[in-house]
Amino acid sequence: MAFTGFNAAGIDLLQLNRLQNSKEFYEVHKEEIKRLAIQPFHELIAEMTPAMLEIDPQFVVTPSRMVSRVRRDTRYTKDKTLYRANLWMFFRRPRREHESVPCYYFEIHPEYWGFGCWGGWGRGEMEALREMILHEDKLFLQAYRAVNACPQVWLAGEEYKRPKFPNAKPEYQTWLNRKELGADFREYHDFAPILDGSFVQPMIGIMRQLAPLYQLFLTAKERAEAGRREALE
DSSP states (O other), X not given: XXXXXXXXXXXXXXXXXXXXXXXXXXXXXXXXXXXXXXXXXXXXHHHHHHHHHHHOTTOOOOGGXXXXXXXXXXXXXXXXXXXXXXXXXXXEOOOOTTOOOOEEEEEEEXXXXXXXXXXXXXXXHHHHHHHXXXXXXXXXXXXXXXXXXXXXXXXXXXXXSSOSOTTSOGGGHHHHTBXXXXXXXXXXXXXXXXXXXXTHHHHXXXXXXXXXXXXXXXXXXXXXXXXXXXXXX
């Protein structure tokens, strides 16, 4: 089916399911949650896939491997709530279990909806990124210009309390002082675009604009992996 927007009833049902926090309630409403909340994500993926494969032909485009689960993994967290009220999807390359890879994402949360492009999670990746920033690598400069030319998004990621490179150019400090790096768009007030589907083409346009940032993340990951291989030789 063609994507025509998200269903308000599906968004409400996710919140109610989380509040109930009951396996019995979930089992009774499981098929309704799939139809009203999860199926629209699958339809959105189908609509976005041609454009996203132009950015990276290696993206996984199987919806069942791209959309978050409603059931939370509570094994390693103090919050033992069984179900989530937000759902998200990733466009990213195939990955090993627990491997972090650069990605584009889209998310619906009870308080907002948003999307963005993220990377720099894996071991050595931020170090590789900082090296590229400090040397004003061509790929970094392209990504820097792309983000600055896209006023709808802002740079994100947890920051260190103290600057890691205080003598670097001031305009690069917000890039250098992150523990991971991303560019986010979030809308907290107007949910109409996700209900009528009008957000899709503007979102794809921004994701295309951020392609240099995604390429920067891919290169940082490749350089970090190459550095680890050299250290083992």
